[in-house]
Amino acid sequence: MKTFKVLGGGCRNCEVTAQLIEEAAREAGVEIVLEKVTDMAEILGYGVMSTPGVVLDGQVVHAGGIPAPDQARAWMQG
Secondary structure (H helix, E strand, O other): OOOEEOOOOOOOHHHHHHHHHHHEEEEEEOOOEEEOOOOHHHHHHOOOOOEEEEEEOEEEEEEEOOOHHHHHHHHOOO
8 A cells, every 4th residue: 555645735736636646546446545734844844845745655756736647647556
């Protein structure tokens, strides 16, 4: 199971990013845990200065803007 965190203040782009990850997981048949992190101290703790950010299993894999659908699908591999 993969653990994702979407880092951001709850803006529209953060919501779209979370939906994109959920949809990619559903398409790939991968079980995920998705958490939305809105605490700025925690977000900055990951070194993310531009949101939305995406953390996969403890590693920042994206920051600043909505990730491409292909990128979200790639996160479901491996």
